[in-house]
Amino acid sequence: MPELPEVEVVRRALAPQLEGQQIVSCVIHQAQLRWPVPADLPVLLKQQPVLEVSRRSKYLLWTFPNGVLLLHFGMTGKLRWDALDSVRQTHDHLTWHIGPPDARPAEAGLLLQLNDSRRFGAALWHPAQAGPVANHPRLAGLAIEPFDDAFDGAHLYRASRSRQVAIKTFLLAGQGVVGVGNIYASESLFRAGIHPATSAQRISLLRYQRLAEAIRQVLTAAIAAGGSSLRDYAAPGGELGAFQTETCVYGREGLACRVCGQPIKRIVQAQRSTFYCAGCQH
DNA sequence: AGCTGGTCCTGATGGC
């Protein structure tokens, strides 16, 4: 599932391919995603140049002169390049025809498909006249980015005061830092040696400093691992390969901990699986 | 204000 590292990997691949190009056309095949895709999106995007491809939390942002397109990949969303004459595949919900900035011939360029079988993803529009995209309702309340210079243990510590929920649940809620999903929450807590059921408000500043560092390390490693599998992504006909990040605890219930050998445990917190090592995490 | 549980959706899985 796309978490922050996956979205960042996509952004890095997509930015040089999209920036400076124009949206020749845009077609909505299925408007019913997490929220309805704006019906006027094809009109808004037609012949608009892509100025920048950026990211906020797990949202991929395409900036145009007249506004910003926000893409969220939910559980199963992905982008795929296709040749112009390709047949649309099952669950391709949005198609962009991408071409050179001053392209007269409509046959120039490639198709970019948004494919999302579970339709937990989203495609939203933020008009330029509404001000900075950070004002968008979906972005306005988001916590700090994990790679922001201002993100550290003290930040997590402050954000967790009066929060009685388990630290794993607190991380997933995205109120202390964004972009840490179910996989990386378990992995970060393992790396920091913190038991996932610990109440967020009862974790010391020192341990939060370790956790903040662990989050950065885990996400950095995941982004680095994604780079290799993504190489094909940008090529026509290529696909985004399965993300082969080596996990320490996630999905390893019953297997030996890579550090101490104890069997990895699985519990359910807030209806989400959590994996941890009772030997390493307290 | 904080917390719990429901909700959207489809594909994979397992039981019978």
Next chain:
DNA sequence: TGCCATCAGGACCAGC
């Protein structure tokens, strides 16, 4: 072999 029930999961949101 086929059918059906169950489950996973991001993130919002209603209701306590």
